Amino acid sequence: MSIKVEDNSGGLKRNHEELETGTKNVSTNNILNKNPPNYKKQIIVPVQAPKIHYVPLKTGLCYDVRMRYHAKIFTSYFEYIDPHPEDPRRIYRIYKILAENGLINDPTLSGVDNIGDLMLKLPIREATMNEILEVHSIEHFKYLEKTSNDNREQLLKETENGDSVYFNNDSFQSAKLSCGGAIEACKAVVEGRVKNAMAVVRPPGHHSEPESAGGFCLFSNVAVATKNILKNYPESVRKVLILDWDIHHGNGTQKAFYNDDNVLYISLHRFELGKYYPGTIQGQYDQTGEGKGEGFNCNITWPIGAVGDAEYMWAFEQVVMPMSREFQPDLVIISSGFDAADGDTIGQCHVSPSCYGHMTHMLKSLARGNLCVVLEGGYNLDAIARSALSVSKILIGEPPDELPDPLKDPKPEVIEMIDKIIRLQSKYWKCFRRRHGNLGCNFKESINDSLISKNFPLQTAIRNFQSKKLFDELNFLTLPIKNFQKNNMSTSTTNSINNKTTSTVISSTSTGTPGNSKEKNDTDDINGNNTTTETNHSSDSIVPPDGSTETKSSSINSKKLENSTTNIKTISPLNENTILCSPAIIRSKTLVVLVHDSPDLWTKRDVSTGVVDLSSTIIIDSTLDFIKWSLDRNYGVIDINIPQTLFEQDNYSSILAAQETLLSFWDNYLKYFPYIEKIVFIGFGDAHAGIVHLLGHRDTRSVVKSVINFLGKKPLKALVPLVDETLSDWYFKNSLVFTDKNHPFWADNENKKPRKKFGRVLRSQQDGIANLIEERFDEATDFILDSFEEWSDEE
Ligand SMILES: [Zn+2]
Numbered sequence: 161m162s163i164k165v166e167d168n169s170g171g172l173k174r175n176h177e178e179l180e181t182g183t184k185n186v187s188t189n190n191i192l193n194k195n196p197p198n199y200k201k202q203i204i205v206p207v208q209a210p211k212i213h214y215v216p217l218k219t220g221l222c223y224d225v226r227m228r229y230h231a232k233i234f235t236s237y238f239e240y241i242d243p244h245p246e247d248p249r250r251i252y253r254i255y256k257i258l259a260e261n262g263l264i265n266d267p268t269l270s271g272v273d274n275i276g277d278l279m280l281k282l283p284i285r286e287a288t289m290n291e292i293l294e295v296h297s298i299e300h301f302k303y304l305e306k307t308s309n310d311n312r313e314q315l316l317k318e319t320e321n322g323d324s325v326y327f328n329n330d331s332f333q334s335a336k337l338s339c340g341g342a343i344e345a346c347k348a349v350v351e352g353r354v355k356n357a358m359a360v361v362r363p364p365g366h367h368s369e370p371e372s373a374g375g376f377c378l379f380s381n382v383a384v385a386t387k388n389i390l391k392n393y394p395e396s397v398r399k400v401l402i403l404d405w406d407i408h409h410g411n412g413t414q415k416a417f418y419n420d421d422n423v424l425y426i427s428l429h430r431f432e433l434g435k436y437y438p439g440t441i442q443g444q445y446d447q448t449g450e451g452k453g454e455g456f457n458c459n460i461t462w463p464i465g466a467v468g469d470a471e472y473m474w475a476f477e478q479v480v481m482p483m484s485r486e487f488q489p490d491l492v493i494i495s496s497g498f499d500a501a502d503g504d505t506i507g508q509c510h511v512s513p514s515c516y517g518h519m520t521h522m523l524k525s526l527a528r529g530n531l532c533v534v535l536e537g538g539y540n541l542d543a544i545a546r547s548a549l550s551v552s553k554i555l556i557g558e559p560p561d562e563l564p565d566p567l568k569d570p571k572p573e574v575i576e577m578i579d580k581i582i583r584l585q586s587k588y589w590k591c592f593r594r595r596h597g598n599l600g601c602n603f604k605e606s607i608n609d610s611l612i613s614k615n616f617p618l619q620t621a622i623r624n625f626q627s628k629k630l631f632d633e634l635n636f637l638t639l640p641i642k643n644f645q646k647n648n649m650s651t652s653t654t655n656s657i658n659n660k661t662t663s664t665v666i667s668s669t670s671t672g673t674p675g676n677s678k679e680k681n682d683t684d685d686i687n688g689n690n691t692t693t694e695t696n697h698s699s700d701s702i703v704p705p706d707g708s709t710e711t712k713s714s715s716i717n718s719k720k721l722e723n724s725t726t727n728i729k730t731i732s733p734l735n736e737n738t739i740l741c742s743p744a745i746i747r748s749k750t751l752v753v754l755v756h757d758s759p760d761l762w763t764k765r766d767v768s769t770g771v772v773d774l775s776s777t778i779i780i781d782s783t784l785d786f787i788k789w790s791l792d793r794n795y796g797v798i799d800i801n802i803p804q805t806l807f808e809q810d811n812y813s814s815i816l817a818a819q820e821t822l823l824s825f826w827d828n829y830l831k832y833f834p835y836i837e838k839i840v841f842i843g844f845g846d847a848h849a850g851i852v853h854l855l856g857h858r859d860t861r862s863v864v865k866s867v868i869n870f871l872g873k874k875p876l877k878a879l880v881p882l883v884d885e886t887l888s889d890w891y892f893k894n895s896l897v898f899t900d901k902n903h904p905f906w907a908d909n910e911n912k913k914p915r916k917k918f919g920r921v922l923r924s925q926q927d928g929i930a931n932l933i934e935e936r937f938d939e940a941t942d943f944i945l946d947s948f949e950e951w952s953d954e955e
Contacts, residue, residue: 215355215557217353219279219354220279220282220348220349220353221357222344223271223281225271226337228334230328230333233312244326250539251360251361251362252269253544254544255271256545257545264276264278264279282344282359285344286333286340287336287340288340291340291384295384297371299371300370300371304331307328308331308333309329315327325374325377331363332378338362338364338378338381339365341360342385342534343385344359345532346385346388350393356531356555357555358532363376365383366380366381366413366497366536369412370415374412375411377412381534382404382536383416390422390423396490399422399490399491400422400489400490401424401493402426402492403484403493404426404536405427405472405494405500406429407497408436408438408497409427409429410495411438411443413425419452421455424484424489425456425458426458426484427460427495428460428462428500429460429461430462430467431443432462433463444459445461445584448587448588462509467511469511469512469514471570473563479578479585484526489526492527493531493532494533496536496551497536498537498547501516501538501540503540504543506537506539507537511547512564513547514564516551520554520560573904593769622759623735623737624737626737626759626781634791637741637742638739739798739799739801741797742787742797745796747796747835748795749838751796751830751833751838752797752842753830754787754844755800755802755822755842755848756800757801757844758801759779760780760782761779761780762930763777764776764777782933782934793950800821800822800847802846802850815850818847818850818851823854823858827858830863836863838948839864839865840868841854841867842940843867843870844929845870845874849874852869852919855867855879855891856879856883866895866896866944866948867896867919870932870933871897871903873903876921878917878918880917881917888916891916896940896943898932900923900932901926903923
């Protein structure tokens with residue numbers, strides 16, 4: 161049918177063009193010759209055989225009943241009633257559903273040669289040793305070969321010793337057939353005997369590494385097929401895309417091509433910090449290939465389980481397709497596990513058959529349709545049959561079915577992960593640069609917050625600017641951070657009093673739980689220092705325990721920053737501007753402690769380079785609203801900035817930094833403030849985790865009256881009550897935790913009530929921390945005043 165349509169439309173277009181030129185000539189003739197135009201003269205286009213190669217071809221199908229002989233040896237009745245998931249019936253059920261839906265004709269399912277008009281049976285054969293050795297070691301080959309002659313005991317022993325594999329005497333033959341099937345299917349496509357092909361083979365292959373079997377896989381079928389195609393068809397196939405949508409990472413396939421720039425391997429899989437099988441670091445999204453192959457490996461890792469159509473379509477549209485089009489493959493092979501399918505108890509995800517159809521349809525647009533689908537995992541027999549049917553229909557030429565829920569949004573964790581992947585891959589793929597500028601490209605290695613560094617992180621610049629504003633306009637001061645760096649005493653020579661404070665604190669902790677008298681001594685120490693400096697500089701109200709006069713001047717501050725970054729940089733990006741405080745802080749009775757990441761930027765990007773346009777970028781520093789509000793009431797203010805991790809680098813985590821900073825801040829400062837009666841903590845973004853951590857680890861309840869957290873879309877953080885079980889109740893009663901409208905917590909269940917350990921969690925009407933604060937500022941400050949038992953005059 162499609163042949164006819166294409167031919168007609170081509171014909172119509174031609175006739176239309178001819179008609180137009182014809183009219184022109186006719187009118188000229190008309191003027192010159194005064195003869196009536198000859199409308200009867202027609203251009204004849206003789207009927208042609210369709211000049212298309214693809215549509216008339218069939219879809220190849222590779223299937224052989226002998227691959228069902230590889231099976232687990234039953235050792236108990238239990239194994240009989242609850243068989244191994246890599247069940248011989250897997251391939252049979254796919255073959256059967258193709259027959260049931262008329263895609264093939266084989267009423268007895270015996271594997272006849274002529275299977276009808278739509279699909280062509282591709283004869284299967286065993287892969288040869290030489291073919292297999294293109295990927296695997298001779299030792300691995302011999303090891304599997306030996307299982308053909310092993311006795312039952314030996315087979316059971318090998319099964320027990322293997323990494324999620326089993327053997328019987330037919331395993332070796334099945335594995336060679338499975339591998340040979342993948343090769344023959346690819347060959348048929350490359351040679352143009354079929355338009356595309358599907359290899360319904362088992363055992364699967366993608367976990368099998370060059371030296372070893374694993375994860376139900378014996379030989380790495382797709383890798384062996386790819387190597388042999390590249391070797392035997394060097395003119396027509398120079399580049400192969402392997403798209404692996406099995407829910408597990410194809411560690412074997414990745415390894416086979418990690419150094420190879422002729423093969424782009426893209427895998428979509430559950431990872432979850434390496435907890436999901438195979439659970440090796442090789443499956444992480446930052447594994448991008450090495451040597452010549454650098455940039456030709458792309459792991460799209462699901463940070464959470466239960467993903468489905470929305471996430472797969474998002475990944476395809478955002479990453480897979482742009483990258484694959486840029487790669488321009490000559491052949492596409494799908495490592496087609498169906499264990500992400502809805503209903504698969506191992507994958508526990510929800511990909512619908514029509515989503516598999518859509519993905520196949522997209523991949524069919526590459527490499528002029530040279531597409532070969534090779535079965536990998538998939539353990540729910542109904543689900544794999546339905547999914548394989550959907551894929552086969554697309555191969556034959558049907559359009560994909562509508563997705564069951566096309567409006568569903570991908571999960572926010574996935575959107576974030578995809579963004580990370582794009583940023584990382586933008587180093588290698590031009591198609592991503594428009595979105596991310598050069599981030600993740602040239603600069604990654606050399607970002608450095610030394611003031612004389614060319615690639616200077618904006619968050620450091622912003623903190624320096626924030627600090628200057630607070631110093632110059634509100635007379636804020638710094639509290640030294642060096643106290644908090646473990647084993648990092650006396651790196652600075654700028655303030656001796658600072659060192660003195662540190663040593664006091666160290667001695668108090670080294671004596672274990674400080675008794676009353678000890679604690680009093682420490683307090684006296686700080687007060688003593690304090691009084692001294694105060695008398696020295698009577699014009700400046702009260703200086704912090706740091707005590708040095710230098711802290712008042714921002715130029716000297718910058719100098720100190722330069723000195724200190726060289727010391728601190730290797731530990732974390734915290735610096736001397738990390739903790740700032742309002743003047744006379746030590747005398748405060750009431751204290752507002754703000755703990756935040758960098759402020760929001762509202763910005764515009766240059767659409768062609770992805771670079772941020774600074775002329776239309778503003779900083780939304782919402783913490784300033786709270787600072788002014790507090791100072792108006794004569795509260796002391798402490799402002800703690802915990803920088804975000806730069807490019808998820810190295811060993812710094814902003815959450816851990818927030819936790820450590822807050823604990824040290826409490827142990828070294830806050831608990832020694834002599835006049836303190838009331839404290840409120842206000843947390844923003846990830847940094848709020850430091851507050852929750854502190855509240856669980858120290859009993860602060862005598863002075864901390866309330867806690868406000870503006871989470872945005874950051875994960876809820878549970879209070880772990882190490883001090884006393886009643887802390888969770890206390891936290892719930894005395895906190896407000898504001899989340900984005902579209903925070904992931906609410907996605908699954910609109911009416912879900914968070915547990916008390918998360919505090920009193922409230923859902924805002926908007927997204928973005930700046931918007932949240934604007935919406936909830938009055939509610940938050942009223943709550944604080946209530947907790948302080950202070951009200952303004954208007955109320
Ligand atoms: Zn799998």
